[in-house]
Amino acid sequence: MIKLQNAPSQARAKTRMxxxxxxxxxxxxxxxxxxxGRSFVQIVSKFDExxxxxxxxxxxxxxxxxxxxxxxxxxxxxxxxxxxxIAFEFTGVIVVGALSVMMPGLFPHDTVxxxxxxxxxxxxxxxxxxxxxxxxTHRPVxxxxxxxx
Amino acid sequence: MIEWFTWVQxxxxxxxxxxxxxxxxxxxxxxxxxxxxxxxxEALLVVQLIVAILAPGFGNEPTGSxxxxxxxxxxxxxxxxxxxxxxxxxxxxxxxxxxxxAALAVGVMVYRMLQIWTVQPA
Numbered sequence: 498m499i500k501l502q503n504a505p506s507q508a509r510a511k512t513r514m515x516x517x518x519x520x521x522x523x524x525x526x527x528x529x530x531x532x533x534g535r536s537f538v539q540i541v542s543k544f545d546e547x548x549x550x551x552x553x554x555x556x557x558x559x560x561x562x563x564x565x566x567x568x569x570x571x572x573x574x575x576x577x578x579x580x581x582x583i584a585f586e587f588t589g590v591i592v593v594g595a596l597s598v599m600m601p602g603l604f605p606h607d608t609v610x611x612x613x614x615x616x617x618x619x620x621x622x623x624x625x626x627x628x629x630x631x632x633x634t635h636r637p638v639x640x641x642x643x644x645x646x
Numbered sequence: 647m648i649e650w651f652t653w654v655q656x657x658x659x660x661x662x663x664x665x666x667x668x669x670x671x672x673x674x675x676x677x678x679x680x681x682x683x684x685x686x687x688e689a690l691l692v693v694q695l696i697v698a699i700l701a702p703g704f705g706n707e708p709t710g711s712x713x714x715x716x717x718x719x720x721x722x723x724x725x726x727x728x729x730x731x732x733x734x735x736x737x738x739x740x741x742x743x744x745x746x747x748a749a750l751a752v753g754v755m756v757y758r759m760l761q762i763w764t765v766q767p768a
Contacts, residue, residue, distance in 0.1 A: 516740060523732070523744040527725070527751045534717045542713050618754070 518568070521631055524624055525565040531617060532558035532609045553593070554608045560585055568628070576637045583632065587625035590614055594622070647706065647763040648697055652756060655690045659753035662687050666746030676733035676741050684745050687752055688726040694756075695719055698763075710762035718762070722755040 536554035544551050560582050567579035594613035607616055614621030662683035669680055698719060701707075708715055729748035733741040 517743075519732075519736070519740040520743050520747065523729070523747050526728075527747065530721050530724070531751075534721045538711065538714045538717050542711060 518631055518635065521624070521627055522565060522568050524620065525561065525568060525628070528609075528617070528620060528624065529558065529561035529565050532561050535609065550608050553589075553610075557586070557589060557609050560589075564628070568631075571637065573637050576632065579628070579632055583625045583628040586621065587629070590621045590625065647694075647701055647708070647760070649760070649764065651697065652694070652760045652763075655687075655694060656753055656756045656760070658690060659687050659749050659756055663746045663748075663750035663753060666742050666749060668746075670739050670741075670743030670746055673739045674742055675737045675739060676730075676745060680742050680745050681730050681733060684726040684730050684749060687749050688723070691719070691723050691726070691752065691756075694759075695723065708763040709765065715759055715762045718755045718759045722752045722759075725752055 532554065536551065536558045539551040539554055564579060564582035564586065567575045567582055590610045590613060593608060593610035597608075597611040598613075609617060609621055613619060665683055666680045669677075674680070698715070725748040729745045733745055
Protein backbone atom coordinates (compact mmCIF):
# COMPACT_ATOMS: atom_id res chain seq x y z
CA MET A 498 0.00 0.00 0.00
CA ILE A 499 1.23 3.47 -0.82
CA LYS A 500 2.13 5.52 2.17
CA LEU A 501 -0.03 8.58 1.87
CA GLN A 502 1.62 10.25 4.83
CA ASN A 503 4.68 10.74 2.68
CA ALA A 504 2.80 12.52 -0.07
CA PRO A 505 4.04 16.07 -0.65
CA SER A 506 2.30 18.25 1.86
CA GLN A 507 3.26 21.54 0.22
CA ALA A 508 -0.08 22.05 -1.48
CA ARG A 509 -2.04 20.80 1.49
CA ALA A 510 -0.37 23.25 3.85
CA LYS A 511 -1.93 26.14 1.94
CA THR A 512 -5.45 24.87 2.45
CA ARG A 513 -7.42 25.43 5.61
CA MET A 514 -7.86 21.73 6.05
CA UNK A 515 -5.05 20.72 8.31
CA UNK A 516 -5.45 19.03 11.68
CA UNK A 517 -8.64 19.46 13.61
CA UNK A 518 -9.95 21.73 10.84
CA UNK A 519 -10.87 18.56 8.97
CA UNK A 520 -13.28 17.64 11.72
CA UNK A 521 -14.86 21.08 11.42
CA UNK A 522 -15.30 20.52 7.70
CA UNK A 523 -16.86 17.10 8.36
CA UNK A 524 -19.30 18.59 10.88
CA UNK A 525 -20.19 21.27 8.34
CA UNK A 526 -20.75 18.60 5.74
CA UNK A 527 -23.12 16.71 8.02
CA UNK A 528 -24.95 19.93 8.88
CA UNK A 529 -25.26 20.80 5.20
CA UNK A 530 -26.68 17.34 4.55
CA UNK A 531 -29.12 17.65 7.47
CA UNK A 532 -30.31 21.12 6.43
CA UNK A 533 -30.64 20.07 2.79
CA GLY A 534 -32.61 16.95 3.74
CA ARG A 535 -34.97 18.86 5.98
CA SER A 536 -35.65 21.65 3.51
CA PHE A 537 -36.14 19.07 0.75
CA VAL A 538 -38.85 17.37 2.84
CA GLN A 539 -40.46 20.65 3.82
CA ILE A 540 -40.56 22.05 0.31
CA VAL A 541 -41.78 18.85 -1.32
CA SER A 542 -44.47 18.01 1.21
CA LYS A 543 -45.77 21.25 2.71
CA PHE A 544 -44.28 24.37 1.16
CA ASP A 545 -47.68 26.12 1.11
CA GLU A 546 -47.98 25.98 4.90
CA UNK A 547 -45.09 28.31 5.62
CA UNK A 548 -43.33 29.55 2.48
CA UNK A 549 -41.14 31.99 4.43
CA UNK A 550 -39.86 29.49 7.00
CA UNK A 551 -39.22 26.85 4.38
CA UNK A 552 -37.55 29.22 1.94
CA UNK A 553 -35.32 30.22 4.86
CA UNK A 554 -34.54 26.55 5.50
CA UNK A 555 -33.54 26.11 1.88
CA UNK A 556 -31.38 29.25 1.95
CA UNK A 557 -29.70 28.01 5.14
CA UNK A 558 -29.02 24.67 3.49
CA UNK A 559 -27.38 26.33 0.48
CA UNK A 560 -25.27 28.53 2.73
CA UNK A 561 -24.08 25.49 4.72
CA UNK A 562 -23.07 23.79 1.50
CA UNK A 563 -21.17 26.87 0.29
CA UNK A 564 -19.50 27.23 3.70
CA UNK A 565 -18.38 23.61 3.61
CA UNK A 566 -16.83 24.08 0.18
CA UNK A 567 -15.27 27.41 1.14
CA UNK A 568 -13.59 25.86 4.18
CA UNK A 569 -11.93 23.25 2.00
CA UNK A 570 -10.84 25.43 -0.92
CA UNK A 571 -7.55 27.31 -0.66
CA UNK A 572 -7.03 30.96 -1.54
CA UNK A 573 -8.03 34.41 -0.42
CA UNK A 574 -11.35 34.51 -2.27
CA UNK A 575 -12.63 31.31 -0.69
CA UNK A 576 -11.37 32.58 2.65
CA UNK A 577 -13.66 35.61 2.30
CA UNK A 578 -16.52 33.42 1.13
CA UNK A 579 -16.02 31.25 4.21
CA UNK A 580 -16.13 34.32 6.45
CA UNK A 581 -19.27 35.65 4.76
CA UNK A 582 -21.18 32.37 4.88
CA ILE A 583 -20.20 31.54 8.45
CA ALA A 584 -21.05 35.06 9.62
CA PHE A 585 -24.40 34.73 7.84
CA GLU A 586 -25.09 31.48 9.63
CA PHE A 587 -24.13 32.89 12.98
CA THR A 588 -26.40 35.90 12.43
CA GLY A 589 -29.16 33.55 11.30
CA VAL A 590 -28.98 31.28 14.31
CA ILE A 591 -28.87 34.24 16.72
CA VAL A 592 -31.66 36.26 15.08
CA VAL A 593 -34.00 33.40 14.20
CA GLY A 594 -33.18 31.63 17.47
CA ALA A 595 -34.03 34.73 19.51
CA LEU A 596 -37.19 35.46 17.52
CA SER A 597 -38.43 31.88 17.78
CA VAL A 598 -37.99 31.92 21.55
CA MET A 599 -39.43 35.40 22.18
CA MET A 600 -42.14 35.38 19.52
CA PRO A 601 -42.97 31.74 18.84
CA GLY A 602 -45.93 32.81 16.71
CA LEU A 603 -43.58 34.18 14.09
CA PHE A 604 -41.99 30.79 13.41
CA PRO A 605 -44.68 28.18 13.91
CA HIS A 606 -42.68 25.72 11.84
CA ASP A 607 -39.23 24.63 12.78
CA THR A 608 -36.18 25.71 10.84
CA VAL A 609 -32.59 24.66 11.42
CA UNK A 610 -32.14 27.77 13.53
CA UNK A 611 -35.29 27.66 15.67
CA UNK A 612 -34.52 27.70 19.39
CA UNK A 613 -30.85 28.34 18.61
CA UNK A 614 -30.57 25.06 16.73
CA UNK A 615 -32.21 23.04 19.50
CA UNK A 616 -33.38 20.42 17.03
CA UNK A 617 -29.80 19.87 15.97
CA UNK A 618 -28.15 19.53 19.40
CA UNK A 619 -27.23 23.24 19.24
CA UNK A 620 -24.61 22.38 16.65
CA UNK A 621 -25.73 25.31 14.41
CA UNK A 622 -24.97 27.65 17.33
CA UNK A 623 -21.59 26.22 18.27
CA UNK A 624 -20.10 25.42 14.89
CA UNK A 625 -20.03 28.98 13.42
CA UNK A 626 -18.12 30.16 16.50
CA UNK A 627 -15.56 27.41 16.02
CA UNK A 628 -15.52 28.20 12.31
CA UNK A 629 -14.79 31.88 12.86
CA UNK A 630 -12.10 31.05 15.40
CA UNK A 631 -10.61 28.63 12.91
CA UNK A 632 -10.64 31.21 10.10
CA UNK A 633 -9.16 33.91 12.35
CA THR A 634 -6.25 31.67 13.32
CA HIS A 635 -5.66 30.29 9.83
CA ARG A 636 -5.31 33.25 7.51
CA PRO A 637 -4.34 32.36 3.96
CA VAL A 638 -0.68 32.87 3.21
CA UNK A 639 -0.27 35.13 0.15
CA UNK A 640 1.36 33.18 -2.68
CA UNK A 641 5.10 33.70 -2.62
CA UNK A 642 6.64 34.66 -5.94
CA UNK A 643 9.41 32.10 -6.04
CA UNK A 644 10.69 32.96 -9.52
CA UNK A 645 11.41 36.67 -9.04
CA UNK A 646 14.27 37.88 -6.88
CA MET B 647 -39.75 -0.79 11.41
CA ILE B 648 -38.70 -3.34 14.02
CA GLU B 649 -38.30 -1.38 17.21
CA TRP B 650 -35.82 -3.57 19.07
CA PHE B 651 -33.64 -3.78 15.97
CA THR B 652 -33.65 0.00 15.70
CA TRP B 653 -32.57 0.32 19.33
CA VAL B 654 -29.73 -2.15 18.71
CA GLN B 655 -28.78 -0.14 15.63
CA UNK B 656 -28.80 3.08 17.66
CA UNK B 657 -26.60 1.50 20.36
CA UNK B 658 -24.14 0.22 17.74
CA UNK B 659 -23.95 3.63 16.04
CA UNK B 660 -23.31 5.46 19.31
CA UNK B 661 -20.77 2.85 20.45
CA UNK B 662 -18.96 3.06 17.11
CA UNK B 663 -19.01 6.86 17.31
CA UNK B 664 -17.58 6.98 20.82
CA UNK B 665 -14.97 4.33 19.97
CA UNK B 666 -13.74 6.21 16.90
CA UNK B 667 -13.67 9.60 18.60
CA UNK B 668 -11.76 8.22 21.59
CA UNK B 669 -9.28 6.38 19.36
CA UNK B 670 -8.96 9.47 17.17
CA UNK B 671 -8.08 11.67 20.11
CA UNK B 672 -5.65 8.93 21.17
CA UNK B 673 -3.88 9.66 17.88
CA UNK B 674 -4.78 6.40 16.15
CA UNK B 675 -5.01 6.45 12.38
CA UNK B 676 -8.06 4.77 10.82
CA UNK B 677 -7.73 1.01 11.28
CA UNK B 678 -9.61 -2.16 10.39
CA UNK B 679 -11.35 -1.79 13.74
CA UNK B 680 -12.64 1.75 13.22
CA UNK B 681 -13.47 1.35 9.52
CA UNK B 682 -15.04 -2.02 10.38
CA UNK B 683 -17.20 -0.34 13.01
CA UNK B 684 -18.48 2.06 10.34
CA UNK B 685 -19.02 -0.85 7.96
CA UNK B 686 -21.19 -2.49 10.62
CA UNK B 687 -23.18 0.74 11.05
CA GLU B 688 -23.68 0.87 7.28
CA ALA B 689 -24.71 -2.80 7.08
CA LEU B 690 -27.34 -2.24 9.78
CA LEU B 691 -28.64 0.76 7.82
CA VAL B 692 -29.03 -1.42 4.73
CA VAL B 693 -30.97 -3.96 6.83
CA GLN B 694 -33.10 -1.09 8.14
CA LEU B 695 -33.78 0.00 4.56
CA ILE B 696 -34.91 -3.51 3.60
CA VAL B 697 -37.07 -3.74 6.72
CA ALA B 698 -38.60 -0.33 5.99
CA ILE B 699 -39.46 -1.37 2.45
CA LEU B 700 -41.01 -4.67 3.53
CA ALA B 701 -42.67 -3.65 6.82
CA PRO B 702 -45.79 -1.92 5.39
CA GLY B 703 -46.55 -5.20 3.58
CA PHE B 704 -46.89 -6.87 6.98
CA GLY B 705 -49.19 -4.20 8.39
CA ASN B 706 -46.35 -2.27 10.06
CA GLU B 707 -47.03 1.25 8.81
CA PRO B 708 -45.14 4.41 9.79
CA THR B 709 -47.17 6.89 11.86
CA GLY B 710 -45.22 9.88 10.51
CA SER B 711 -44.14 11.16 7.12
CA UNK B 712 -42.77 8.44 4.84
CA UNK B 713 -40.91 11.05 2.79
CA UNK B 714 -39.18 12.41 5.89
CA UNK B 715 -38.31 8.89 7.05
CA UNK B 716 -36.64 8.01 3.77
CA UNK B 717 -34.83 11.35 3.56
CA UNK B 718 -33.21 10.53 6.89
CA UNK B 719 -32.51 6.94 5.90
CA UNK B 720 -30.93 7.79 2.55
CA UNK B 721 -28.87 10.63 4.08
CA UNK B 722 -27.71 8.27 6.84
CA UNK B 723 -26.72 5.66 4.27
CA UNK B 724 -24.42 8.23 2.61
CA UNK B 725 -22.47 9.11 5.75
CA UNK B 726 -20.42 5.99 6.62
CA UNK B 727 -19.12 5.50 3.04
CA UNK B 728 -18.21 9.19 2.82
CA UNK B 729 -16.35 9.09 6.14
CA UNK B 730 -14.63 5.80 5.26
CA UNK B 731 -13.60 7.19 1.87
CA UNK B 732 -12.09 10.18 3.66
CA UNK B 733 -10.33 7.85 6.10
CA UNK B 734 -8.77 5.90 3.23
CA UNK B 735 -7.59 9.09 1.51
CA UNK B 736 -6.12 10.75 4.57
CA UNK B 737 -4.66 8.38 7.06
CA UNK B 738 -4.31 10.48 10.17
CA UNK B 739 -6.02 10.69 13.52
CA UNK B 740 -8.52 13.34 12.48
CA UNK B 741 -9.97 10.95 9.94
CA UNK B 742 -10.64 8.59 12.85
CA UNK B 743 -12.46 11.39 14.67
CA UNK B 744 -14.46 12.04 11.50
CA UNK B 745 -15.47 8.37 11.37
CA UNK B 746 -16.82 8.88 14.89
CA UNK B 747 -18.65 12.07 13.97
CA ALA B 748 -20.32 10.25 11.07
CA ALA B 749 -21.35 7.32 13.28
CA LEU B 750 -22.84 9.66 15.90
CA ALA B 751 -24.71 11.58 13.21
CA VAL B 752 -26.13 8.26 11.99
CA GLY B 753 -27.19 7.56 15.59
CA VAL B 754 -29.10 10.84 15.79
CA MET B 755 -30.72 10.16 12.43
CA VAL B 756 -31.74 6.63 13.43
CA TYR B 757 -33.35 8.05 16.57
CA ARG B 758 -35.30 10.56 14.47
CA MET B 759 -36.34 7.75 12.14
CA LEU B 760 -37.63 5.78 15.14
CA GLN B 761 -39.64 8.81 16.27
CA ILE B 762 -41.08 9.37 12.81
CA TRP B 763 -42.09 5.74 12.44
CA THR B 764 -43.51 5.13 15.91
CA VAL B 765 -44.71 8.24 17.71
CA GLN B 766 -44.95 11.19 15.36
CA PRO B 767 -48.29 11.65 13.68
CA ALA B 768 -48.12 12.74 10.08
